[in-house]
Amino acid sequence: MARGLLVSFAGYPYTPSSLMPDNGLASLAACLQEAGHEARILDFGTVGTLARLFPPSLSRGVTSLIKGVLLEEHKPSLRDKLLLWWTDRRLRRHQRKEVERIACQVTRTARDWGADFVGFKLWTGIGFLAAVQAAELIRRELPHVSIFAGGPHVDYFGEKVFLATSAFDALVRHEGEHVIVPLAEWAAASREPETIPNLIYRDGGSIRTTDDVPLARWEALPLPAYDVATYPALDGDQKIKIGILDESRGCPHRCFFCIHPVKSGGRWKVKSPERVLREVQNLREHLGTNTFVYAGSNTPAKAATENARALFTEGMRVRYACFGHVRDMHKADFRLLKRSGCQAIFYGIESASPRILRDSLNKGSRPEMMRQVLRMTKEEGIYTIASIIYPSPWEDEESRRSTLDFLTEVRPDSVPVTIPGLIPGTTWAREPERFGFDFRDGPSLWQEAMTYEIKLLFPPAYWKPLPYRLHGKTSREFFAEPAEFVRCIEDEGMLTDVPHELYLMSQVLQMEPREFRDLARAALLCGDAEAVAEIVKEINSRCRPALEPGLAAPHSLGGR
Structure with a gap:
């Protein structure tokens, strides 16, 4: 029996959908549990993470400016640009420090829970940087713990992920439900990597790839694990x-x-x-x-x-x-x-x-x-x-x-x-x-693409150029x-x-789509964790009653 900690940190939640449950990790956790292993999900797509990444001390001073530039599309003056640039630098510094704390939190959880392996769902940008930092910290402090990674980032970049770090033991391509249990067996020293499908792994100084094998018995998979013992972020109104x-x-x-x-x-x-x-x-x-x-x-x-x-x-x-x-x-x-x-x-x-x-x-x-x-x-x-x-x-x-x-x-x-x-x-x-x-091929291109970050406080025309x-x-x-x-x-x-998904949320709240879009966009772009928390709580409280005729009252989010 092995213990697997499944981790997802995608960075700042720019959209309400970023706060929805991760069905992929819930499915992987259920597969592990069905095979007699233990699983826990550490999902950072929460209201609490938003508050950590955009503190009120930074958001309060520029809220009206952000709304004017990003939501109302006012042309920023030179003074506006300088204020946004200064705030952006402070925000990025803060987020780099918070990523270090998140890496420490993942490592501490793996240690305290007694994980035999940690599986990261990789994302582009700051989410990738955080996963790399956490993996390298685990490698140093918990060398007995196996470290795997999968998700959309691996599907995009494949073995190029190894250009950024050597901390991962293996990368999983494509679907993972029929791979996660063999990975647990590898972590428990009862299986060799070359017998596991869909892998990219290090073997000494070489990178090896196993055969792609599609998931065959999809209908027979266990139901995703959404219980709070397995998925603690689902407790309360964090998601x-x-x-x-x-x-x-x-x-x-x-x-x-x-x-x-x-x-x-x-x-x-x-x-x-x-x-x-x-x-x-x-x-x-x-x-x-x-x-x-x-x-x-x-x-x-x-x-x-x-x-x-x-x-x-x-x-x-x-x-x-x-x-x-x-x-x-x-x-x-x-x-x-x-x-x-x-x-x-x-x-x-x-x-x-x-x-x-x-x-x-x-x-x-x-x-x-x-x-x-x-x-x-x-x-x-x-x-x-x-x-x-x-x-x-x-x-x-x-x-x-x-x-x-x-x-x-x-x-x-x-x-x-x-x-x-x-x-x-x-x-x-x-x-x-x-x-x-037209793009320049080579390691620098892929490194830049894997770590590309959106500049939250600026319109797209002011972002770092794509490669x-x-x-x-x-x-x-x-x-x-x-x-x-x-x-x-x-x-x-x-x-x-x-x-x-945004339209569904608006209907749960009985709001016009444009009204909810603007409300959610303003709260997220301005880092208003209090407003986001109120939106999440209101949606969660109304998801079931809103379906019963006569029970749904108008939303109580007025004034924001």
Whole structure:
């Protein structure tokens, strides 16, 4: 029997979704427990972490300025820039010290609890720096403890993580539920690493890789462990208790910019409706919530409809949201989805230019298909989200106009706009010249990409330049383009930057989406831990009662 401490620190929680439970770690913990091992989750995505990383002594003096520059888009004066720069330097100094304390806390927990291994979920930026510091401290002070790492960062960068540190014994690629128990056996000296799938590990001076083996018995996995003994951060109101339900994985679409087929496979695998019902009941029992989002990158229409039928037939009063792909979702029964509790669907349409969809993105969709699916979703009263990547490779005025005209015609309920992110492992990253990307390859590039930090107090145009260019433009130059595109969308009377989980939260609170978006954004960007704590507590107290007719009262967050 081995004891495994599972750790996640993603850095500052910029969005409300950063405060939701980590279903991946909960699933890994359950796998360990089912095999007779012990597991504990140390999740720093909490209200308390926000308060640690942005102390009131720094936030109070610049709150009005931050709101003006970041939320109301006032052009900062020279004096404003100097004040933000000075505050940013102080904040970064403070956060570096806090990262050291977090590393010490992880090491102390591993020691006091008697962990045989520590598994880190790696994130980019300050989260990666914190994991590296903690791993190196554990290596020095607890040399008998095995140290593993997985998560999205490993899927992006693979063995390049070893350029930053030699503290990790092994890295786990892709899915981890069928790997975590063999890792526990390795930590207990009863298994050799070369027999464990999906690993990148050090063997003396060499780096070795084992075979990729997909997770085969997904339906048979134990239910995620959300009990507070295993997952202490779920005690009280440190996290938003809206669940993440892992209903599907994989993606048969081959979008040029997307990592999902690499991470979870090029085919869908789905859980049965019976299993989904069990997971909903698990969320009810351990989180006290009937509100959840599906975790899949695009829930298949057949699975979405079958799950909806099961939820409706069983009379389970739930509220949920999901991702969808227009190429498949035209087959969904949207009326049944709505009746079962589906509140919002997030479609990544990315563009409405046939040329961009085909040559730059490989979306496999056409504007007429997108128009049909978005209208079908809206007609059934489901909040319809259509996200855009702007500017996409080879974007021009014609493609920009096509997308804006399409949005103005169809009028989705929300239009999130994202920059063209160059993610390692995607077609964009493998063939950068084909798409107009330019970056310098080599260790310094990957080190910079792994540790890239968002400058919380500044608009994107003031962030450190990304380590690549698009059609000769630096990120500071092309960051200005999506900002202008967002203004055009908002000028047409459409809402931006409300993803599906944010919409769910607004409905729990009975607030207008724009009102909740602005409330949450102001609290998080200004480091107002008191306001965030109040939001989290209010959501948690209302997740179940809000589903019963007549029991939900208007929110009590006024005045903030």
